[in-house]
Amino acid sequence: MASPEIDQLTSLLAKLPGLGPRSARRAVLHLLKKRETALNPLIGALQTLADRLTTCTTCGNVDTRDPCGICADPRRDRTVICVVEEVSDLWALDRAGSFGGLYHVLGGRLSALDGVRPEDLGIDRLVARARDGGVTEVILAMNATLEGQTTAHYLADRLEGTGVRVTQLAHGVPVGGELDYLDDGTLAQALKARSPV
Amino acid sequence: MASPEIDQLTSLLAKLPGLGPRSARRAVLHLLKKRETALNPLIGALQTLADRLTTCTTCGNVDTRDPCGICADPRRDRTVICVVEEVSDLWALDRAGSFGGLYHVLGGRLSALDGVRPEDLGIDRLVARARDGGVTEVILAMNATLEGQTTAHYLADRLEGTGVRVTQLAHGVPVGGELDYLDDGTLAQALKARSPV
Numbered sequence: 182m183a184s185p186e187i188d189q190l191t192s193l194l195a196k197l198p199g200l201g202p203r204s205a206r207r208a209v210l211h212l213l214k215k216r217e218t219a220l221n222p223l224i225g226a227l228q229t230l231a232d233r234l235t236t237c238t239t240c241g242n243v244d245t246r247d248p249c250g251i252c253a254d255p256r257r258d259r260t261v262i263c264v265v266e267e268v269s270d271l272w273a274l275d276r277a278g279s280f281g282g283l284y285h286v287l288g289g290r291l292s293a294l295d296g297v298r299p300e301d302l303g304i305d306r307l308v309a310r311a312r313d314g315g316v317t318e319v320i321l322a323m324n325a326t327l328e329g330q331t332t333a334h335y336l337a338d339r340l341e342g343t344g345v346r347v348t349q350l351a352h353g354v355p356v357g358g359e360l361d362y363l364d365d366g367t368l369a370q371a372l373k374a375r376s377p378v
Numbered sequence: 379m380a381s382p383e384i385d386q387l388t389s390l391l392a393k394l395p396g397l398g399p400r401s402a403r404r405a406v407l408h409l410l411k412k413r414e415t416a417l418n419p420l421i422g423a424l425q426t427l428a429d430r431l432t433t434c435t436t437c438g439n440v441d442t443r444d445p446c447g448i449c450a451d452p453r454r455d456r457t458v459i460c461v462v463e464e465v466s467d468l469w470a471l472d473r474a475g476s477f478g479g480l481y482h483v484l485g486g487r488l489s490a491l492d493g494v495r496p497e498d499l500g501i502d503r504l505v506a507r508a509r510d511g512g513v514t515e516v517i518l519a520m521n522a523t524l525e526g527q528t529t530a531h532y533l534a535d536r537l538e539g540t541g542v543r544v545t546q547l548a549h550g551v552p553v554g555g556e557l558d559y560l561d562d563g564t565l566a567q568a569l570k571a572r573s574p575v
Contacts (some may be wrong), residue, residue: 184441190423199401208394210466212424213431213440219393220428226387227409227421233383234410243410244381251488269407275488302558 202307209354216244239310241286241303243268251284258282262310263320264336266290266329274322282320285310290328291335302332311343321349384410426509436507438483438500448472448481459507460517461533463487463526478527479517482507487520487529490511499529501536508540518546 187209195205212220230245237249244250251257253270261282265271271284287302311319321336322324323329333349340347352370354363381466384406392402409417427442435445441447448454462468468481498515503575508516518533520526530546537544551560560568 184427184443184447186423186442187440188429190420193420193423197405199404200396204396206466206469210464210469211395213427213465216428216431219390220424222420223387223390223538224424224428225416226383226390227424229383230387230410231413231417231421234413245386246381246382250381256478266412267407269404272403272407 186323217373240284241268241288242271242280242284256281259315260317261320262307262316262318263322264307265322266332268322280320285319287332290323290326290332292328299339304336306345307336308339311340311345316345318346318348321347323349325352395450408409433518437481438465438485439468439481439490453478455513457510458517459504459513459515460519461504462519463521465527467519467521477517482516482556486527487525496532496536504533505536505540508537508542514540515543515545520546522547522549 190212191202191205191209194200194208194305197201197205200208202272210255212223224330231243234243235245237247237252239248239252242251246253250284253325258281261286263274263280263315264287265283266289267272268286271286274280274284274302280335285307287304288347289297289302291297291302307319310316319336321341323333323336337347337349351374352367353374354360354367354371387409388399388402388406391397391405392399394402397405409420411551430442430443431440432442433440434444434449435443436449439446439448443450454479458477459482460471460479461482461484462476463484463486463536464473465483466484471481482504484501484504486494486499488494488496488499506514507513507532516533516537517529520530520533534544548571550571551557551564557565
């Protein structure tokens with residue numbers, strides 16, 4: 182029987198994605214054993230974020246600054262905006278390191294099922310950014326799901342008339358992917374979008 | 379590019395056992411999204427533990443009280459002490475719920491390789507507890523590893539002459555275990571310790 186305080190921490194950690202009750206217990210034991218090197222720094226890091234966390238009013242990224250580090254970075258290409266559904270998508274693209282422009286985080290996708298409408302995603306803000314002089318291209322980097330693609334089509338419609346070029350991510354065989362393991366939809370897309378060698 | 383503060387939290391979480399960089403990022407995103415319901419309660423729970431965490435001077439369990447909840451519980455059988463290597467073992471046994479006595483946490487196992495000697499494990503404290511009147515049985519619940527069993531033999535030697543009965547956990551086929559998947563050592567033990575049906 183661990184103390185109620187320890188149980189409380191275990192159950193909070195167990196709710197994090199990727200952790201279950203067993204790994205939460207192991208994490209708690211690790212924290213209890215390494216107070217100085219693990220527990221206290223973790224509290225500090227969480228508290229710093231809790232105190233300073235904010236959402237970038239320009240692009241919707243989460244950061245400790247507004248405008249966020251990306252919007253404020255003078256080295257980024259201000260003529261291209263890459264639209265993503267979630268902050269996690271922004272992080273994934275930015276880790277890949279091959280995009281040097283700005284982002285726009287919708288914070289979700291259009292979904293009749295979940296009742297998410299265009300006004301919930303702040304799409305007017307995106308259209309305003311696209312109209313705002315310097316931007317020449319908007320890349321739609323929605324997930325390749327039904328709802329993601331519905332959102333992309335809606336955005337493409339809304340961005341018509343702003344004068345910017347609207348593009349989307351290529352679909353096809355993932356790098357390192359084996360054909361045998363790919364779904365039919367991906368294979369069909371890869372065939373359709375085939376290019377000369 | 380996430381902010382340095384977010385990166386800092388991600389790398390601290392990634393060091394927890396059971397979490398890697400990818401799951402740490404997902405956990406951080408979850409915390410950032412659910413400030414009120416996840417981030418703030420987690421900070422509170424960690425801070426409470428950091429402030430109040432202590433080691434039971436009787437049994438070596440970690441708790442917010444000393445003596446710990448188990449040692450202080452009047453319903454527990456004070457005549458039996460179950461000796462374990464680590465606090466995690468105590469938790470595992472206590473979750474199983476079939477032992478109602480007290481515990482003794484060594485905080486490790488004898489190991490020539492790691493330079494762990496009997497005096498590092500506070501074994502004198504265990505012998506003193508065993509001699510202390512009421513105790514009639516000491517159960518050695520070491521891991522079934524070479525070092526665990528070496529420790530158990532050493533403890534059995536040290537406890538000789540205290541007048542307490544020294545026992546150890548049964549070895550055999552785990553409940554639900556399939557013979558085909560068990561190692562030879564376990565099968566040999568299970569055969570040796572066979573019992574009439």
